[in-house]
Amino acid sequence: MAPLLQARGITKRFGGLTAVSDVSFEIEKGSIVGLIGPNGAGKTTFFNMITGLYTPSDGDMIFNGQRINGTKPSEVTKLGIGRTFQNIRLFAHMTALENVLVGQHCRMHTGLLGTLFRTPSMRAEEKAARQKAFALLEYVGLGRNSADEMAKNLPYGDQRRLEVARALATDPKLLLLDEPTAGMNPKETDALTELIYRVRDERDLTVLLIEHDMKVVMGISERVTVLDRGIKISEGLPREVQTDPKVVEAYLGTGHAAKGKGGGAPVFDKA
Amino acid sequence: MPNTKRYLTTGGVGFAVGTFFLWNYPNLGLGAALLGGLVIAALCLLYSAPLPDMIKAGLIAGMFGAVMTIVYGTHKPGVAIIAGMLSGLGAGLLAFQRSPQANPKKAAILGAEAGAIAGAWTGLALFVMAFVIAPAAGISAGDFAEHLSETVILADTLGLGSDILILLFAFGFSTLTGALLGAAACAARSLPLRPNIPLLAVIALPVLLIPLIDRAGNLLLLDALIPIYIFILLALGLNIVVGYAGLLDLGYAAFFAIGAYTTAMLSSPHLGINLSFWLVIWVAAAVAAIAGLTLGAPTLPLRGDYLAIVTLGFGEIVPILFRSLGGGPPGGTLTLRFFGMPIGIEQVDLTGGNKGINPISPPHLPLIGDFEPSNKIPWYYLLIVIMGLAIFFINRLRDSRQGRAWMAMREDELAADAMGINVVRTKLLAFSMGAMFSGFGGAFYGAFIGAIFPSSFDFSVSIILLCMVILGGLGNMTGVIVGGLLIQGADKMFIPKGAELFRRIAETKARAEDTSTVGVSALQDLTQQRLLLFGIVLVVMMLVRPEGLLPNERRKAELHPDDDTINSNSVAAEAEADPSLAA
Amino acid sequence: MAASQTPSSPQAAPLVPREPFLTKRRAFSIVGLIIFLGFFAIPIYQTILLEMWDSPRQLTQQIVIGLTKGTYIAVIALGYTLVYGILELINFAHGDLFMIGAFLSLIFISLFGLDPKTSSGITIFFSLLGILGLVMLCTAFLNAGIERFAYRPLRNAPRLAPLISAIGMSFVLQNVGIFLGDGLIWDKIADGLGSDAIGRVADAMGTQSVAPKNIPDLLPNGQVFFIPDSLKYTYKDLLVAVVSLGLLAGLYSFVRFTKLGKAIRATAQDRDAARLMGINADRTISVTFLIGGALGGAAGMIVGLYNGTALFSMGFTAGLLSFTAAVLGGIGNILGSALGGLLIGLILALSDQYIGTRWSNAVIFAILVLILLFRPTGLLGQEGGQKA
């Protein structure tokens, strides 16, 4: 089955610095893929190249068989890639409901005339959009009373969940999650992990997530890819990747790996 | 004591105002000057003292009515009626805003009390006028009362001969109308209807009645009110660009000019084309909207203040184009040679240059005939209709897909782009919508004034419009309208009329002491202090309310009625509502 | 599906060439360039360049006039850049501070009783130096006072609030200009204090407060010795250029090398981070306004003496021009603003000569828009990167 997203030899140079060099990488439809690596490994840069924020200096980004190098972020979202951000970028002074309604913007078709004369089709679309927005808020676990709360007033966990709801509102085929559980306590992390599962199963979405919390990544992703200093150093099942000496060296520095503790307990078990 | 600082500042302000009057108008007499200073100091103290909201609301609105009466008093005492009504209405709305009441009955009482206080203040101002200021301005109390009775018909029919009775009647009348309108406004405001029809009716009542009262009392108020309404219409358009879409536009007067010049060119003998106003206003709006697109395009890659400077640039270029494309001076025109063939850019007298274009033919209606410049009433109601439509459509734009896209772009352009909003198209839509409404404003302005000149569309117009939008409350239409009324009111009504009052006082004194009034220093001639007073209003307003008078706070309780149909917990309902949700 | 390190299986989409040259965006700008050159270049060549070719002397003369004007526009533009850099605020009142500087110089000149015919060169030179210091002092403290009263309370108000406060302050200062220009007020003060020096100020101001005031021509008018007579360049032009460039250099070195200069740059970059590093942000901002005020005052005196006029509304028009120069060069960047100022002066002079004075303002803004199209953050402005 053709992979949903295929990156071939993707490189990104910022002046002299090569943030991402020659990364090739595939995501199967319906799978959850983890993308890990120490800070500054180029994970978010890679993310931004998928969503069109940056244009790759080299290589091809192929989504659903279509080359999307250089397409504008709004076009990429229309094609079916929804995303969340590392540091939350919600529309602060708009209510949670409106944030999700904005997510549906590219799926709605009311033109200027429709708005000015409030045609029946416009009213119907608005009503459907509102109901879908309420449903999505419900889906991610935000109650009715927070629907009208301003985004900036929501608690941190709810804001993270609102960002997921907003991404889902764009009816994506591929969902990109940029450190969704960052700054969350264990209880919230579990709730979000459970949400990611539900999203993948109930809405047959493919998920690519960047995450530092190894327990989450290892628990949830079917396959993991590891980046270090812009190069892909390892890829495969979570267990294989965990014990791969190159990965250990990247994370814990050369000293620890050299001692060669062998196949013992995974090096970075959270316990 | 937390508010000693407040008492000190308010007391200081009162004292400063007193000495200012003393320095400038010694002839007002030490007593009157200090009295003025003390009254203002007392007001400030009252304002800062912990009084119940209702009294404070009445006080603030009442002061507005009193100032309007005093400033217009010597000229047209009848203005007190309108002042009483407006301040009563304002008091009611303010009282509700300060202490909202759910039950309309209690709200009506609250409004009535606040309105009564406001009306009383206006009435009181009439007394101060009759016995203190009018005599100083050369009008005896008797003349003043007689002038007043001419405009309040009841006084004559009731045969109120003596001045005191007339003044008392006017005082009662103003207090009563203030109370009634305050009560009506407050009660209507408390009804949880959406849209609140009774509230709109109560606000529309005085607005629609002003021309009749103006005609009856021959107050000539409309001459100032109509330009103010035009500027408010423009501010509403600018609010789309700056308020909703967050694009700082410093050259908005360019679209106002384009709208006015399109009307002028299409309905005046200048180019020989003379179409009817009803067609031309749409053409002007369309041309302005297109100009919005063309002038918006270069700003797309720019951010923040770079965008502001490019719009400022266009705001400067457009008037220069209109000023210079009026047939250059013979023998000196700019001719560019294109492959040897000279093109005289200024040969054709397209825009009439600094001579301007006039006369522009006014609108024509079957039964009313042509709108003459001297009879302002048809103009007034036409403008009210245009403004009503503008508010109606802008409201729709805001609560729509396009409106949300604008606000998302204002909040975080990058995130909006990532959420599938085509930022280029959204920005251009904002520019063209803003320009369209300013095109309507320009068309009306051209027809109303009858003659347009490039110098009335310069940078200061864009700046004043920006102040109206930001000071009123960014992104909130009622705020922009209130801010507009306040700023334009001060700029076009209170300061000039106040200057006339003080000049009249200076003249009566000079005539009394028979000295020549040729040399009046800038300190005494209030018109020379217009910039100072206007500047102080802006600075103080921003210190008191940095987020604007009526900031764009989201009314929480405002849920659409049709939302109750969703029963949130059943997955079935969810699935049926949106097929794509089906697992 | 075993993860495979090797490049993907053959049946994937055929390898497309690396990076096509003609992306949509680049094609669009090339076509635009061609249209622009074709449509404008030919007439520009045929009308303007040929004329320039005919009289190189007139061209150099206009370049000299343009650059001299450019130097003092740059000095004003610096005031805008400093304040913008530190507060992200377009300080509309700065132009009017420049006007107050011109009025103050006229007042001090009248107080000192300087007269080109009677007082000798030496006294003029030293008293002008003293007046320059006095004017810079007054406008500096005035500007710091404005910041303390009007802008500091709005420090964390919504971004556009201080903008309106600046516009309000601009109107207030214009009216102060009207008061300063009213001879009758000075008469009243002169009678009150009975001093004839103030009487001289009253005569200088005349009876019309809003009319332009004439500043006596105190700067030397002789032709500079090493300039050939065909080119008109007097000591007055030289003095204006030298003093302006001196101010530019002084400010640049102050900001670049002194401790306080570093504090200003740090606060401009990130106010909170600067606070963490122990910099008293409020004091630094006040110092910036002090310097901005001094620069504005000095520019006011230079222009007052050079053009010989003080008018209450000169600040508004000059301010608009200098703010454009600051943005053209890259707002917030000191060298950029200086460059922008010189460029604007040059464009003004050349456009007056070859296109026509009535079109000059339009030409400036047209060029500004063109430059911003190709460099969205001004000539030397740094690219404010957008981080996801």
Add this chain to the structure above:
Amino acid sequence: MKRFLSFSLVLTMIMVILAACGTETGGTAKTTVTIVSSLPRTGSSKGQTDTIVNAIKMRLEEDKYAACNGNVEIKYEDLDDATAAKGAWDETKEAENANAAASNKDVMVYIGTFNSGAAKIAIPILNNAGIVMISPANTYPGLTKEGKGAEGEPAVYYPKGTRNYTRVVPADDLQGAAAGNWAKELGVTNVYILDDTELYGKGIADVFAATAEANGIKIAGRDSIDSKASDYKALMSKIAATNPDMIYFGGITQSNAGQLVKDMRAAGMTADKVKFMGPDGIYEQAFIDAAGADNAEGVYATFGGVPPSKLEGKGAEWYNAYKAKFNAEPEAYAAYGYDSTNVALAAINKSCDSINRETILKNVFATKDFDGVLGKWGFDASGDTTLTQMSGQQIKNGAFEFIQVLK
């Protein structure tokens, strides 16, 4: 609760409607005629308009603000058509003044306007209202004369077809021509012409250019200045390169004429090498103050009429009476303000039996060889004065000096 609300609403409606239909009850015994003047009372032309208003008041005080031996009371309103921000006349203000006059029944004479551009706005409005206008200072020919202005003028200003505009000062077609001939007399061969793009300035510059060319003077070049610019050094350098022996500026002091002369002298075109001539727009003390006495030395100015100090007979009496009353030198247009009021009062006194706008208008137009301070003059059918005398002045050590009468 609803009952109370609706009751109060209805009550307010009644009260307000009653107030609204209050008609102006009978006026006082004496009929009042209001004379309105609309002149720029703010900005630097205030010096000039102060003396005009003084002259108007002086004339009205002579008749103790009454006419038709006492049973008509004259009221005078001094309206300002300028704003402090613009420092000059403002079109919305002028439209406001004209509309205020039109809708106030008592107003029957409108003395104004000072600037020709403002007249363009006021005439159509007052033409509809049938109010007579007497201008002490407008000189743009297109307001009254066929073919002298743009096409369509002057018919375009009189929508009702009848004329209601008169002026006491000769139009620019005469003054422009007189200036052209004077330049020839002064031996000028090469003139550079500037104007301030305004109706008055550009109009007179065009007439001057035509006359100069007819007199065989070469036109070195033509440009319009931006009156808001801070200096004109580059322009003056460009003009110096064409080495003209005269610069003619069509415009008023308020269009930065002072700065123009300053930069002209700074560019090396000193008074002996290059002459500077302007119309009556710069013939005022404010021009000398703005340019500075030594820069303004030798500047020529034309004026439609004779300066106040040179008036003879009644004019001389008036000149001394004015200096005595206001202990100040009257500016050039004061005499015209006086005679405008003179003619207005004469017309009112002739229409005592039926005081209304039409009869006063008719009587003003009927003025023939009126014995005023400006000599014996009257209005022709198009409303222009029969006076055609022009005079030439030159600035000598800080003051205008009368040089000669111009043909």
